[in-house]
Amino acid sequence: MRASWRDTLLSYAFLAPALVLLTLFTFYPLAYGSYLGFTEYGGARFAQGLAPRWVGLDNFRTLLADPLFLTSLGNSLKYLLVVPALQLASLAVAVLVSRELPGMAFFRAAYYVPVVTSVSLAAVMWEWVFNREGTLNWVLGALHLLPAGGAFGWLNNEHTAFWAVMLVTFWRGFGYYMVLYLAGLQSIPAELEEAAVLDGASAWQRFWRVTVPMMKPTILLCSLLSTIAALRVLEEVLVLTNGGPLNSTYTALMYVYSKAFQGFNFDYGLASAAGLVVAAVALLLSLANFRLFRESGGDEGRA
Amino acid sequence: MKMTRLIALGLSLSLGTVVSTAAAQQKVELQFWTWYLSPKFDDYIKTTIAAFEKANPNITVKWFDKQDSMVQDFISSVNLGGAPDVINLNIDETAKAAQNGFLRDVSALTPRATLTATYYPQSLTNFSSGGKVYGYPWYGWLNEGVMLYNPDLFKKAGITAVPRRASDLLTLAKTIKDKTGAYAWVPALKDPNTASFLGYFYAEGLPIYDAGGRAAFNTAAHAALLQQYVNLYKGGYIPEDVVRREAFQIATELYAQNRVALIVGGPQALTRIKDTNPGLYAKTVVTGAPLGKAGVQTGGSMDLVVPAASKHPAEAAKLAAFMTSNASQIAFAKVVPVVPTTRAAQGDALFKQTGSDPVARATALVGSSGRLINPGYKAPTNSDDLYKNLNDNIEAALLGRKTAQAALNDSVAYWNANMKK
Numbered sequence: 001m002r003a004s005w006r007d008t009l010l011s012y013a014f015l016a017p018a019l020v021l022l023t024l025f026t027f028y029p030l031a032y033g034s035y036l037g038f039t040e041y042g043g044a045r046f047a048q049g050l051a052p053r054w055v056g057l058d059n060f061r062t063l064l065a066d067p068l069f070l071t072s073l074g075n076s077l078k079y080l081l082v083v084p085a086l087q088l089a090s091l092a093v094a095v096l097v098s099r100e101l102p103g104m105a106f107f108r109a110a111y112y113v114p115v116v117t118s119v120s121l122a123a124v125m126w127e128w129v130f131n132r133e134g135t136l137n138w139v140l141g142a143l144h145l146l147p148a149g150g151a152f153g154w155l156n157n158e159h160t161a162f163w164a165v166m167l168v169t170f171w172r173g174f175g176y177y178m179v180l181y182l183a184g185l186q187s188i189p190a191e192l193e194e195a196a197v198l199d200g201a202s203a204w205q206r207f208w209r210v211t212v213p214m215m216k217p218t219i220l221l222c223s224l225l226s227t228i229a230a231l232r233v234l235e236e237v238l239v240l241t242n243g244g245p246l247n248s249t250y251t252a253l254m255y256v257y258s259k260a261f262q263g264f265n266f267d268y269g270l271a272s273a274a275g276l277v278v279a280a281v282a283l284l285l286s287l288a289n290f291r292l293f294r295e296s297g298g299d300e301g302r303a
Numbered sequence: 304m305k306m307t308r309l310i311a312l313g314l315s316l317s318l319g320t321v322v323s324t325a326a327a328q329q330k331v332e333l334q335f336w337t338w339y340l341s342p343k344f345d346d347y348i349k350t351t352i353a354a355f356e357k358a359n360p361n362i363t364v365k366w367f368d369k370q371d372s373m374v375q376d377f378i379s380s381v382n383l384g385g386a387p388d389v390i391n392l393n394i395d396e397t398a399k400a401a402q403n404g405f406l407r408d409v410s411a412l413t414p415r416a417t418l419t420a421t422y423y424p425q426s427l428t429n430f431s432s433g434g435k436v437y438g439y440p441w442y443g444w445l446n447e448g449v450m451l452y453n454p455d456l457f458k459k460a461g462i463t464a465v466p467r468r469a470s471d472l473l474t475l476a477k478t479i480k481d482k483t484g485a486y487a488w489v490p491a492l493k494d495p496n497t498a499s500f501l502g503y504f505y506a507e508g509l510p511i512y513d514a515g516g517r518a519a520f521n522t523a524a525h526a527a528l529l530q531q532y533v534n535l536y537k538g539g540y541i542p543e544d545v546v547r548r549e550a551f552q553i554a555t556e557l558y559a560q561n562r563v564a565l566i567v568g569g570p571q572a573l574t575r576i577k578d579t580n581p582g583l584y585a586k587t588v589v590t591g592a593p594l595g596k597a598g599v600q601t602g603g604s605m606d607l608v609v610p611a612a613s614k615h616p617a618e619a620a621k622l623a624a625f626m627t628s629n630a631s632q633i634a635f636a637k638v639v640p641v642v643p644t645t646r647a648a649q650g651d652a653l654f655k656q657t658g659s660d661p662v663a664r665a666t667a668l669v670g671s672s673g674r675l676i677n678p679g680y681k682a683p684t685n686s687d688d689l690y691k692n693l694n695d696n697i698e699a700a701l702l703g704r705k706t707a708q709a710a711l712n713d714s715v716a717y718w719n720a721n722m723k724k
Contacts (some may be wrong), residue, residue: 047381047611132543149420152634156543219371242495244547245698261375263687264399 184218438606505679506595
């Protein structure tokens with residue numbers, strides 16, 4: 001049945017407010033930011049009220065020649081290792097806490113607390129864990145996993161700081177994805193699980209043959225979200241290590257942040273170009289995610 | 304015809320008078336931004352603003368205290384056309400803002416003679432660039448203003464003589480740590496967003512720039528000094544957190560826990576210790592700080608600047624001059640132990656008081672020494688990148704990735720290649 005022009009108009013009228021807001025706060029900043037990536041703009045030029053100056057690909061050449069940017073991009077890509085760990089753990093825990101057992105509501109809430117904890121508070125808490133006299137060294141010492149006098153500040157060592165910060169990201173993101181997976185689990189029809197039980201499938205088989213396939217749309221969504229979040233990691237790095245030591249925790253978004261918002265020498269042009277590179281990487285990885293899930297039958301969950 | 308002209312003239316004259324009177328009485332509202340002063344100093348700021356408004360009935364002041372996002376907020380406000388009229392910055396930020404054209408030359412708003420008569424020459428130099436003054440010097444602090452120490456830890460370490468030279472501290476670091484387990488002190492090796500190590504070079508009389516203005520902090524003497532700190536760091540005689548946190552923060556935290564024996568700095572550290580460990584505060588001994596070979600002080604200061612985008616520069620200059628006047632700075636020093644930057648502060652009775660209270664004693668020791676406030680180096684152009692490079696190199700030396708000499712060579716090469724973009 002064809003919709004009348006009045007229906008079409010009405011549909012667009014309903015969409016209009018959202019479109020206006022999206023244009024103002026998403027599409028325009030995106031387009032303007034992309035344009036700035038090809039210009040020289042910031043600092044003195046900004047203060048004098050001069051318009052951005054088109055410089056073509058100069059900013060991208062500067063980025064490629066800047067070892068700090070390359071290090072930061074490398075760190076951001078390395079940071080993606082948190083994604084599979086985060087997804088597997090939050091899915092597994094979601095399956096565990098989705099059972100209607102006494103006290104499960106407490107666990108669901110407890111796992112979600114880090115999501116709503118402010119990053120500065122989290123930083124103070126993790127400082128207690130990671131510093132030389134912190135709980136981590138104490139535990140390792142008590143288990144004889146750390147030689148006498150071998151205690152060190154985990155955030156001050158270039159070999160461990162990166163993983164320590166990643167653990168904080170894991171801790172902060174875990175509850176969020178767990179809730180998304182819980183929602184996904186609740187949408188799986190109970191008959192499927194019951195049919196599998198009748199067919200004599202073990203718990204492990206039910207998980208892999210019923211739960212995981214049905215959850216693929218949620219897994220795809222969570223993977224996409226956490227991939228993008230890992231590429232955008234900034235807050236915990238800023239408060240815990242400020243990018244150090246030896247730039248081992250300096251991420252791409254920290255580079256963007258420092259170029260765009262640090263002091264009065266800021267460089268919107270270069271920062272926007274760096275932002276575009278990060279966005280391009282995120283886009284490529286998202287496409288890879290889609291492809292991966294399609295090839296592994298990502299749509300079967302909807303069947 | 305004549306009569307008509309006369310009437311017209313009379314009317315225009317009287318109208319002109321009305322307009323000019325109205326203009327004179329027209330209220331001007333100034334936006335005044337401070338940095339990290341609220342809520343602790345609300346009373347002082349509000350009282351001073353009220354006194355200013357009373358003295359200038361046509362001006363009202365709208366005060367905002369900014370914290371972390373000060374610079375970003377300022378840049379946004381310039382972009383949106385609502386720039387503040389008076390802003391509180393520090394020496395480094397003032398230099399950066401001036402280099403980028405965000406500020407007015409205040410000597411064009413207040414006669415140079417008045418500025419010179421009011422503030423210490425070095426204070427004006429701290430906020431000057433290219434022969435122009437970009438800020439009204441406000442409260443300051445001295446990095447080596449006083450030394451405060453824990454007498455119990457000194458006794459435990461068997462130290463009887465108070466260190467008088469900066470080099471004594473390097474020796475003391477080993478003695479105290481080996482005998483008490485506590486650190487001697489926390490040097491500012493690489494404070495974030497600044498180039499704190501350059502202050503150590505200045506204190507030892509080592510140059511930062513050569514006569515041509517190029518970076519020159521990589522002689523053998525510079526490297527030898529850095530190497531001494533590297534040795535201490537590697538030996539575990541300096542808290543390892545100095546690679547990622549501000550030394551002052553670490554020092555005040557650990558001192559209050561009896562894990563640092565002394566703090567070299569301003570009386571502001573004492574205020575924190577008083578809050579966190581009153582028992583230790585009462586025991587704390589305050590004395591003059593050890594100085595480097597050059598016998599100079601390093602330190603910092605705040606100022607009040609008038610943005611180029613301010614719509615009321617004349618009134619803004621009045622407010623800035625009032626807030627930074629001797630009377631206002633002395634009143635501030637009574638609230639918190641800051642070092643005033645006005646010439647008249649030298650003779651103020653406030654700094655001649657003696658007593659056993661550590662803060663009062665520290666205030667008496669440093670309060671009248673504002674003339675000595677000098678960061679020891681001028682902020683270079685493109686300073687954010689250059690400071691980061693220097694700090695990365697200092698860190699590489701501390702963590703054993705580069706020799707002290709190589710670290711300084713690399714940094715100087717980077718500075719000279721990137722100082723003027």
